[in-house]
Each structure stands twice: as structure tokens, then as C-alpha cells.
Amino acid sequence: MIKNLFLFLTLFTVLPLQANTVESILENGMKIIVREDHRAPVVASQVWYRIGSTYEYDGITGVSHVLEHMMFKGTKKLKPGDFSEIIAANGGSDNAFTSHDFTGYHQRIASDRLEICLELEADRMRNVIFLQEEFNKELAVVQEERRWRVDNKPKSKLFEQFYATAFLSSPKRIPVIGWMGDLESLEMKDAADWYQQWYAPNNATLVVVGDVDSNEVIKLAKKYFAKLKPSDIKPPKLRPEIAQTGERRIKLYGQTASPYMIMGYKTPVLVGNKDKVKDIYALDVMSAILDGGSSARIAKNMLRGTEIAADAGTSYDPFDRLSGLFLFAGTPSEGVKPEQLEQAFKSEIKDLQDTPVTSKELERVKAQVIASKVFERDSMFYTGMQIGMLDSVGLDWRILDTYVDDIRSITAEDVQRVAKEYFDSSQLTVATLWPEQESK
Amino acid sequence: MMNMKKWVLALTSSVVLLSQSAFALDIQTWKTSNGVEVLFVESHDLPMIDVRLAFKAGSSRDGDLYGISRLVNALIVEGTGDYSSEDVAENFESVGAELGHDSLRDMAFVSLRSLSDKQAWEKVVDLFARVSALPSFPLDAIERDRKSMLISLANREKEIGDVAEDTFYKNLYKNHVYKVGRAGTKQTMQAITQKNLSDFHSKYYVANNATLALMGDLTLDQAKQYAEQITQYLKAGQKASPIEAVKMAEQGGTIKVPFKTSQTHIIQGLPVMKRGDDDYYALYLGNHILGGSGFSSRLMQEIRENRGLSYSVYSYFLPMESNGPFQMALQTKNHQVDEASQLLNQMLVDFIKDGPTDAEIDHSKKNITGSFPLKIDSNNKIVEYLSLIGFYDLPLDYLDSFNANILKVTSEDIKDAFSRRVKPEQLIRVIVGEAS
Numbered sequence: 001m002i003k004n005l006f007l008f009l010t011l012f013t014v015l016p017l018q019a020n021t022v023e024s025i026l027e028n029g030m031k032i033i034v035r036e037d038h039r040a041p042v043v044a045s046q047v048w049y050r051i052g053s054t055y056e057y058d059g060i061t062g063v064s065h066v067l068e069h070m071m072f073k074g075t076k077k078l079k080p081g082d083f084s085e086i087i088a089a090n091g092g093s094d095n096a097f098t099s100h101d102f103t104g105y106h107q108r109i110a111s112d113r114l115e116i117c118l119e120l121e122a123d124r125m126r127n128v129i130f131l132q133e134e135f136n137k138e139l140a141v142v143q144e145e146r147r148w149r150v151d152n153k154p155k156s157k158l159f160e161q162f163y164a165t166a167f168l169s170s171p172k173r174i175p176v177i178g179w180m181g182d183l184e185s186l187e188m189k190d191a192a193d194w195y196q197q198w199y200a201p202n203n204a205t206l207v208v209v210g211d212v213d214s215n216e217v218i219k220l221a222k223k224y225f226a227k228l229k230p231s232d233i234k235p236p237k238l239r240p241e242i243a244q245t246g247e248r249r250i251k252l253y254g255q256t257a258s259p260y261m262i263m264g265y266k267t268p269v270l271v272g273n274k275d276k277v278k279d280i281y282a283l284d285v286m287s288a289i290l291d292g293g294s295s296a297r298i299a300k301n302m303l304r305g306t307e308i309a310a311d312a313g314t315s316y317d318p319f320d321r322l323s324g325l326f327l328f329a330g331t332p333s334e335g336v337k338p339e340q341l342e343q344a345f346k347s348e349i350k351d352l353q354d355t356p357v358t359s360k361e362l363e364r365v366k367a368q369v370i371a372s373k374v375f376e377r378d379s380m381f382y383t384g385m386q387i388g389m390l391d392s393v394g395l396d397w398r399i400l401d402t403y404v405d406d407i408r409s410i411t412a413e414d415v416q417r418v419a420k421e422y423f424d425s426s427q428l429t430v431a432t433l434w435p436e437q438e439s440k
Numbered sequence: 441m442m443n444m445k446k447w448v449l450a451l452t453s454s455v456v457l458l459s460q461s462a463f464a465l466d467i468q469t470w471k472t473s474n475g476v477e478v479l480f481v482e483s484h485d486l487p488m489i490d491v492r493l494a495f496k497a498g499s500s501r502d503g504d505l506y507g508i509s510r511l512v513n514a515l516i517v518e519g520t521g522d523y524s525s526e527d528v529a530e531n532f533e534s535v536g537a538e539l540g541h542d543s544l545r546d547m548a549f550v551s552l553r554s555l556s557d558k559q560a561w562e563k564v565v566d567l568f569a570r571v572s573a574l575p576s577f578p579l580d581a582i583e584r585d586r587k588s589m590l591i592s593l594a595n596r597e598k599e600i601g602d603v604a605e606d607t608f609y610k611n612l613y614k615n616h617v618y619k620v621g622r623a624g625t626k627q628t629m630q631a632i633t634q635k636n637l638s639d640f641h642s643k644y645y646v647a648n649n650a651t652l653a654l655m656g657d658l659t660l661d662q663a664k665q666y667a668e669q670i671t672q673y674l675k676a677g678q679k680a681s682p683i684e685a686v687k688m689a690e691q692g693g694t695i696k697v698p699f700k701t702s703q704t705h706i707i708q709g710l711p712v713m714k715r716g717d718d719d720y721y722a723l724y725l726g727n728h729i730l731g732g733s734g735f736s737s738r739l740m741q742e743i744r745e746n747r748g749l750s751y752s753v754y755s756y757f758l759p760m761e762s763n764g765p766f767q768m769a770l771q772t773k774n775h776q777v778d779e780a781s782q783l784l785n786q787m788l789v790d791f792i793k794d795g796p797t798d799a800e801i802d803h804s805k806k807n808i809t810g811s812f813p814l815k816i817d818s819n820n821k822i823v824e825y826l827s828l829i830g831f832y833d834l835p836l837d838y839l840d841s842f843n844a845n846i847l848k849v850t851s852e853d854i855k856d857a858f859s860r861r862v863k864p865e866q867l868i869r870v871i872v873g874e875a876s
Contacts, residue, residue, distance in 0.1 A: 039485045040817035072735070081745055084735035089803055091810015093734065108814055137748035145751035147703035148771050152600050255700065257594035294517065294529035303584070304525060310588040334587055364534050371536025371555050374488050378818045
């Protein structure tokens with residue numbers, strides 16, 4: 001009873017703080033979202049494009065990410081490298097990121113320098129020039145990035161091949177960094193065409209979080225972005241995943257001392273599944289019941305308890321653009337086989353199917369969600385990331401404000417229902433990594 | 441509010457000094473009744489509190505039992521008094537609080553992030569004090585954590601980046617306590633007993649060896665009261681003895697480690713700087729220009745942007761209680777190793793000989809001074825700085841005077857400091873890859 005009262009009171013301290021976010025759409029279709037946060041005289045400025053590896057197809061995989069690198073290589077006005085030099089000279093830092101569903105460019109800078117960022121971003125939205133020499137060097141850099149991120153890390157390789165096994169027709173199978181073979185044959189024209197096709201104000205959102213006046217930001221955004229011409233942006237073809245009708249397994253051998261295993265079940269996402277909202281939040285709660293801390297079931301039963309795993313966890317992302325997976329992954333303890341770890345994960349699923357979760361567990365998950373909503377606001381960059389990610393996949397960022405309520409509405413019966421519905425072995429993909437010497 | 445008419449002007453304007461006076465940290469400091477130094481910053485913007493309780497209890501205190509500092513630190517969350525691992529976890533997580541811990545070469549810490557709401561905070565603050573001061577070191581938890589650390593240790597030998605770093609430290613600190621990091625060694629990890637663990641804890645997790653950083657939604661009075669509460673179970677104990685200085689090898693050398701890979705890792709460097717070092721600002725600014733400022737740095741410009749040799753290339757000084765390393769690193773495909781390695785070395789030699797240009801100094805000063813507010817724009821960053829300032833006995837105005845100290849540095853200062861402190865003939869170079 002006291003605990004419920006506490007939750008109720010805390011909720012009230014959280015919600016009103018979210019109110020100071022405004023959204024505006026320019027005539028050319030570009031969206032501007034500003035969240036005022038006056039804790040420090042700084043700002044996070046992010047331009048998001050709705051383009052990423054799930055828009056790509058065989059032969060040009062990795063092109064979105066290569067293009068992200070080329071965005072620093074000069075425009076009609078700027079020499080290669082000038083963009084970052086100007087931001088640095090103004091005390092800022094800048095970088096960019098590419099993911100499955102979006103590509104983002106961001107600066108962190110004193111709030112009275114925001115205008116510089118906007119002018120520079122507007123310039124490179126339309127005026128990037130592609131120089132062959134720069135492209136060749138940058139393609140070599142990206143290949144080194146792939147060797148560093150994936151080729152030298154057997155777990156990363158395992159995840160890459162796991163996704164390519166779980167998804168056969170959906171572009172979710174494409175790694176963000178691209179297959180090495182495709183990177184080797186990628187041409188400058190591929191990147192330049194990709195830029196022409198996808199980089200336009202009507203395929204972009206500016207997210208600004210920080211010590212700014214939202215009306216001023218919108219005025220400034222208009223000053224620099226409103227003059228840019230929109231493009232004819234055709235949404236990507238759907239390329240839905242074919243129905244899975246049986247489990248799939250792969251093995252990989254690599255330089256590792258201990259085995260590792262990943263298993264995943266096909267699960268829906270919020271995008272395009274309005275009728276399944278309850279299921280989706282219930283899956284989110286289920287992931288927290290299993291892996292939301294040291295008192296959650298996996299830590300309690302598998303890391304302690306049977307000690308079957310040296311590390312283990314789950315992940316489920318309801319906010320991707322395309323349907324994905326509910327993942328389990330872990331390192332078996334010394335002497336334990338990956339198959340045994342798989343059985344242990346499955347017996348956790350079975351418990352969730354057979355017995356409703358306890359109210360104590362649900363209370364814990366809810367308390368964590370409420371607290372993490374407060375903790376998240378400590379980082380303006382992260383706040384901007386959350387808004388941008390949702391907007392990029394076509395979701396309304398305002399669901400951030402109702403997230404706590406959505407999670408609070410999930411009952412033990414909801415969790416039991418989704419545990420029964422989505423965790424059928426016909427929907428399962430399993431990938432295991434083995435030390436090389438055992439490969440004979 | 442936007443007064444920059446043209447960004448091109450910004451490049452040629454003089455050094456930027458933001459209105460720091462309006463955005464400085466008001467650090468309050470005092471000692472608890474049992475002698476723990478407290479650093480506190482009050483901020484009511486968010487309804488949350490951050491705590492970081494740090495001890496001179498990193499791997500440099502391991503003695504012969506390499507890895508013990510990390511095992512002690514990991515076992516903090518595994519029980520106290522009647523509370524099992526699970527009880528501890530449940531208590532923190534039931535109110536959404538986050539109990540953290542980590543250990544490095546100098547420092548080991550226990551941290552807490554909680555809502556400031558009375559019910560949440562009061563549920564966890566006493567338990568936080570207990571786990572830090574009175575861990576029970578249960579045998580089953582010791583074995584469990586030991587096994588899991590042995591697995592990560594075995595995997596370190598298969599991960600090229602870890603192999604490069606471990607080899608680098610081993611050769612930089614041949615006869616010094618910084619030689620083996622927190623991961624320990626297989627032999628010593630197997631030998632550690634429950635008594636070793638509780639002895640280590642009783643010696644180092646004590647009031648006179650602790651600093652407490654507190655940040656967030658508290659008044660000064662509350663902070664004083666909670667600081668007492670957080671430290672109440674710590675025995676007085678003694679401050680750990682100072683870590684010996686590093687004896688520099690007269691002659692450096694190259695160590696090649698064969699490794700099956702398509703990309704070779706290169707690290708080079710030497711031991712240089714202590715916290716509070718007189719050359720700190722000259723070396724910091726110099727390194728910012730050489731390899732510490734991301735895309736703007738010389739290393740990034742030449743090795744990545746001009747030649748496409750590596751995705752990541754950087755250099756840094758890591759000031760520690762004793763002489764922490766200066767380190768330069770890159771990764772490149774095997775057949776480019778000679779070119780990349782020679783270039784990395786030549787760029788350092790040239791920098792020491794010629795120093796930075798005035799334009800480079802001006803650019804870096806603008807970046808460093810202009811980015812000051814970004815250093816302290818979150819509770820998380822502030823509590824880390826408080827802990828660092830307390831732990832290394834840095835002046836309380838370390839942050840507020842940072843810009844002024846950077847602006848004083850001249851090109852001559854940088855040349856002078858680099859030529860005295862970074863001697864190319866003493867460099868240790870580690871190359872891990874197939875080309876070896």
C-alpha cells in the first residue's frame with residue numbers, strides 16, 4: 001500500500017517536466033523537435049535521416065554508413081574536414097551514427113553556438129560533393145572499422161550471422177557496417193546516388209535538446225533549412241520476412257576461450273502493430289522480469305542458483321522499424337555446454353508460461369522504469385537520441401511520456417499470455433560460438 | 441541569443457571564454473566524524489542523488505595476489521550481515537536504485553544512484569553503507585565470481601585489443617605495481633582465499649583511505665547527515681601508503697606478439713605523468729593537438745584522413761597516482777603495419793622537435809576553453825569529477841581554473857615539456873598481429 005502511494009507520487013514528479021517539448025514542420029516537410037532543458041548552458045543538436053541498413057539491398061550493403069563518413073568530406077563551400085574543425089573551434093564536439101533504421105549527425109556545444117551547427121547541417125544536407133580520392137581513403141577507413149568492430153571480435157561475427165540466419169527475406173538481415181565483399185566493390189556512385197535519393201529536408205528531423213528557447217530554435221531552423229528543396233521520397237519496399245516454420249541453427253568457430261550462445265524468437269514491434277500494443281509492452285516487461293537487474297530471474301536462477309552461466313541476459317526492442325527478435329544470450333560456465341544454457345533459458349520461458357509472475361516482481365519492474373525515466377534526463381544527448389529514434393521509425397515521440405503508464409498497465413496475466421504466444425520453438429533461431437581447437 | 445552571424449568568423453575570432461562565473465561548480469567539502477573526506481555539489485534540477493565512495497584499493501594494492509582488488513570489489517554486492525546477494529539486489533532494485541562498483545589500478549569505488557524521494561533514498565542509504573563497510577564474503581559467491589573472472593581472463597588472451605594492452609603495461613611497468621591490471625593472473629586468482637579477501641578489505645576499505653562524492657537533490661544539511669550515515673560502519677584504519685615512482689628504462693624496444701588476425705594492433709608509449717604534475721597543462725594541451733582531439737588532431741588528420749590507414753588513431757596521457765602512461769595507438773590491416781608504425785613514430789618525433797604551430801595552439805585553446813560547460817553538464821559527470829578531485833587531492837578549483845591554466849601554456853612550454861618527458865628512445869612499442 002505504501003509502495004503504491006510512493007509510485008503514484010513519484011509519477012507526478014516525473015510527468016510535468018516532459019511538457020516543454022515542441023514540434024514544428026517546415027513547409028518543405030522537415031520536422032523540428034525542441035526540448036528545453038536549462039540545467040547547463042549547453043545544447044545537443046541532432047539531425048536525423050530516415051535511412052539505414054534496413055533500406056539497403058544485396059550488393060550495396062553498408063552504403064548508408066559509408067555515406068555517413070562521406071558527409072564530413074566537404075561540400076560546395078567546405079573542404080574535407082572543415083565541418084569538424086569549425087565545431088571544434090567553437091568548443092563543440094561532433095560525430096555521427098548509423099543504425100538499421102536511421103542515420104544521425106550530432107553536435108554537443110555551448111548553447112549560444114547552436115546557429116553554427118544548424119548552418120553547417122543545412123549546408124551538408126544538400127551540398128555534399130563527392131571526390132574520388134576522398135572516397136577511396138574513406139572506404140579503406142570503413143574496411144578497417146569493420147575489421148576492428150566485427151572481424152576481430154568473434155561474438156560480433158556471431159551476432160551478424162545470427163541475424164542473417166533468423167531473417168531470410170527481411171532487410172533486418174543486413175549488417176549496418178555491410179559485408180566485407182560489398183564494401184570492397186562499393187563505388188563512389190553508390191554513395192552519391194544514395195545521398196541524392198534519401199538526403200532531403202522531407203526525410204529529416206532536427207532534434208534540439210538544451211538551454212535554448214524553442215521559438216528561437218524554430219526561427220533559426222527556418223532560416224537555414226526552409227530554403228532547401230524537398231525530394232520525391234518513395235518509402236522503401238516492404239520486403240516482409242517470410243513465415244518461419246521451424247527452428248534454425250548455426251555454429252561458428254572463432255578465437256575465443258569460452259563458447260557463447262544466442263537464441264531469439266520472432267516478436268512484433270510497435271510500428272505497424274497498433275492491435276498488439278499490449279503484447280509489445282508485456283514483452284518489454286517480460287524482458288525486465290528476466291533480466292532487469294541482479295534480483296531478476298536470470299541473475300537469481302542462472303548466474304547464482306544453478307550457476308549454469310558466467311554471464312547471461314535478454315534483450316527486446318519494441319521500437320525498431322521492422323519486426324525483430326526477443327533475444328537470449330550468454331556464456332556458459334566452465335564445463336557447461338551451450339545446449340545446457342539453451343535448456344536453462346527455455347525452462348525460464350516455461351516458468352513464465354506456467355505460472356504468473358509475482359506482484360513483487362511487477363512492482364520492481366515498475367519502480368525501475370519510473371526511476372530510469374528520471375535518471376535518463378541526466379543526459380541531454382540521450383534525451384535527444386530517444387526522441388530521434390522514435391521519430392525516425394515513424395513513432396510519435398510523445399509515447400516517451402506515456403511509457404511509464406503503459407508499463408504500469410501490464411498485468412501478470414499479460415506477461416503469461418505473451419510468454420505462451422511468442423515463444424514457440426518453430427520461431428526460434430540459435431547460434432553458437434565455439435573455440436577453434438574444438439572445430440574438428 | 442544567437443549572436444554569431446557567420447560561422448566562418450568564429451574560426452578567426454579570438455580565444456573564446458564563456459561566462460564561467462555563471463556556471464561554476466560550488467563544491468562544499470568537509471570531513472565526516474571518522475575522517476572521510478566529503479565533496480558535495482547541491483543541485484535540485486532532477487529528483488535524484490548520486491554517491492561515489494572511493495578507496496585507494498585498486499590493483500596497485502594487489503601485492504602478490506594479482507586480481508584480489510577486483511574480486512574484493514565485485515564481492516561488495518554479494519552480501520552483508522544477514523543480507524544475501526539477492527536481498528541486497530532486491531532492496532536496491534525494488535526502488536529503482538542502481539548500486540555500482542568498479543576497480544582500476546589506483547581506485548576502487550562503490551556507487552549509488554537513487555531517486556531523492558524519501559521512501560526510495562531511506563530504503564537504500566543504510567544498506568549502501570553496510571555493503572561498502574561490512575561485506576560478508578560468502579564462500580559460494582567467492583567461488584562464483586572467481587570462476588566468472590577466470591573465464592574473462594581466458595578470453596582476454598584471445599581478444600587482440602586486450603592482448604595489446606596487457607602486453608603494453610607488462611613491458612612499461614616491469615618492476616612496478618602497475619604491471620598487472622585488475623584482471624589478475626590465472627594462478628593468483630585461483631590462490632586467493634576468503635581470509636585474503638577480508639584482510640584486503642579491512643586494510644583498504646577504511647575511513648582514512650576513503651573519499652566520498654555526493655551530488656544532487658540534497659541540501660547541505662542533509663548531505664552532512666547522509667555522509668555520516670554512509671560512512672558510519674567504516675573502521676578508521678589508515679591511509680594506504682604512496683605508490684612508488686616508476687623507474688624509467690633507459691632503452692625502449694619493440695615487442696611483437698604473433699596473433700591470427702586480418703588487422704594488427706599497435707600501441708606505443710612510456711610512463712610519464714602523476715596526478716597534479718607540474719607539466720600537466722603543457723602535456724595536456726600538446727597532446728590535444730597531437731592526438732587527443734578527435735578529428736582535429738594531427739594523428740587523425742594524417743593517419744586516417746590523409747592516408748586511410750586506420751579507423752581509430754589517438755594518443756593520451758593518463759595521469760595516475762604514480763607515473764601513468766603516455767599512449768599512442770592505431771589498428772591497420774597487416775600489410776600496412778610498417779608504414780603505419782613508422783608514421784606514428786615519426787609524427788611523435790616531429791612533434792617533440794618542432795612543437796605545435798601557433799594556429800594549432802589557438803585552435804586547441806578555443807576548443808578546450810569553449811567546451812568547458814560540456815564537462816559538467818550532467819550529475820553523472822560532476823560526481824565523477826568530485827570523486828577524482830578528492831581521490832587525487834587535486835585543488836578544489838581544478839575545474840574552475842582549468843581554462844585559465846590552459847590559456848597560460850605557450851608553444852615553448854609544450855616543446856619543453858614534451859622533450860623532457862617523452863623521450864623517443866625510451867618508447868615501448870607493442871605490435872600484435874600476423875605481420876609479427
